[in-house]
Amino acid sequence: MGDEIDQPLSGLKALVIGIANDQSIAYGCARAFRSQGAELAITYFNDKARPFFEPLASELGTPIILPRNVRQAGQFVTVLDGLAPNRENIR
Numbered sequence: 001m002g003d004e005i006d007q008p009l010s011g012l013k014a015l016v017i018g019i020a021n022d023q024s025i026a027y028g029c030a031r032a033f034r035s036q037g038a039e040l041a042i043t044y045f046n047d048k049a050r051p052f053f054e055p056l057a058s059e060l061g062t063p064i065i066l067p068r069n070v071r072q073a074g075q076f077v078t079v080l081d082g083l084a085p086n087r088e089n090i091r
Contacts, residue, residue, distance in 0.1 A: 008036055008037065009033060009036040012039070013040075014038045015042075015043075016029055016030040016040060016041070016042045016043075019053065020049075030060055031060065039062075040060055042062050043065075043066050044057075044066075
Protein backbone atom coordinates (compact mmCIF):
# COMPACT_ATOMS: atom_id res chain seq x y z
CA MET A 1 0.00 0.00 0.00
CA GLY A 2 2.89 2.38 0.62
CA ASP A 3 3.90 2.33 -3.06
CA GLU A 4 0.41 3.37 -4.12
CA ILE A 5 0.66 6.43 -1.90
CA ASP A 6 4.28 7.26 -2.79
CA GLN A 7 3.91 6.60 -6.50
CA PRO A 8 0.24 6.89 -7.50
CA LEU A 9 1.12 6.78 -11.23
CA SER A 10 3.03 3.52 -10.95
CA GLY A 11 2.08 1.19 -13.80
CA LEU A 12 0.77 4.04 -15.95
CA LYS A 13 2.36 5.51 -19.08
CA ALA A 14 2.55 9.16 -20.08
CA LEU A 15 3.37 10.81 -23.40
CA VAL A 16 4.92 14.25 -22.89
CA ILE A 17 5.16 16.48 -25.94
CA GLY A 18 6.94 19.80 -26.14
CA ILE A 19 10.03 19.53 -23.96
CA ALA A 20 12.29 22.30 -25.20
CA ASN A 21 14.76 22.55 -22.32
CA ASP A 22 15.06 22.05 -18.58
CA GLN A 23 13.04 25.23 -17.98
CA SER A 24 10.01 24.22 -20.07
CA ILE A 25 6.67 23.45 -18.48
CA ALA A 26 6.58 20.13 -20.35
CA TYR A 27 9.87 19.12 -18.74
CA GLY A 28 8.51 19.99 -15.29
CA CYS A 29 5.42 17.89 -16.01
CA ALA A 30 7.58 14.98 -17.19
CA ARG A 31 9.67 15.15 -14.01
CA ALA A 32 6.52 15.20 -11.88
CA PHE A 33 4.99 12.23 -13.75
CA ARG A 34 8.25 10.30 -13.39
CA SER A 35 8.58 11.08 -9.69
CA GLN A 36 5.06 9.73 -9.22
CA GLY A 37 6.02 6.44 -10.89
CA ALA A 38 4.81 6.85 -14.48
CA GLU A 39 6.72 5.42 -17.43
CA LEU A 40 7.46 8.13 -19.97
CA ALA A 41 7.56 8.53 -23.70
CA ILE A 42 8.79 11.95 -24.79
CA THR A 43 9.24 13.77 -28.07
CA TYR A 44 11.73 16.26 -29.44
CA PHE A 45 11.27 18.86 -32.16
CA ASN A 46 13.95 17.97 -34.74
CA ASP A 47 17.46 16.60 -35.22
CA LYS A 48 19.00 19.99 -34.43
CA ALA A 49 17.33 19.95 -31.00
CA ARG A 50 18.10 16.30 -30.25
CA PRO A 51 21.62 16.82 -28.72
CA PHE A 52 20.10 19.26 -26.19
CA PHE A 53 17.13 17.01 -25.56
CA GLU A 54 18.93 13.68 -25.03
CA PRO A 55 20.48 14.59 -21.64
CA LEU A 56 17.01 15.52 -20.38
CA ALA A 57 15.61 12.21 -21.64
CA SER A 58 18.45 10.38 -19.92
CA GLU A 59 17.78 12.21 -16.66
CA LEU A 60 14.11 11.25 -16.90
CA GLY A 61 15.02 7.63 -17.56
CA THR A 62 12.76 7.29 -20.55
CA PRO A 63 13.47 4.61 -23.14
CA ILE A 64 11.01 6.02 -25.70
CA ILE A 65 12.23 9.13 -27.50
CA LEU A 66 10.51 10.11 -30.73
CA PRO A 67 10.65 13.09 -33.11
CA ARG A 68 7.53 15.28 -33.22
CA ASN A 69 7.36 18.32 -35.47
CA VAL A 70 3.85 19.72 -35.79
CA ARG A 71 4.77 21.20 -39.16
CA GLN A 72 5.33 17.76 -40.70
CA ALA A 73 2.12 16.15 -41.84
CA GLY A 74 1.55 12.70 -40.45
CA GLN A 75 4.26 12.81 -37.81
CA PHE A 76 1.81 12.52 -34.93
CA VAL A 77 0.49 9.29 -36.45
CA THR A 78 4.09 8.07 -36.59
CA VAL A 79 4.50 8.87 -32.89
CA LEU A 80 1.33 6.94 -32.07
CA ASP A 81 2.51 4.00 -34.18
CA GLY A 82 5.82 4.02 -32.28
CA LEU A 83 3.98 3.92 -28.98
CA ALA A 84 1.15 1.54 -29.75
CA PRO A 85 1.01 -0.16 -33.13
CA ASN A 86 -2.38 -1.61 -32.12
CA ARG A 87 -3.82 1.69 -30.94
CA GLU A 88 -7.42 0.63 -31.43
CA ASN A 89 -7.07 -0.49 -27.79
CA ILE A 90 -6.19 3.02 -26.60
CA ARG A 91 -8.94 4.94 -24.82
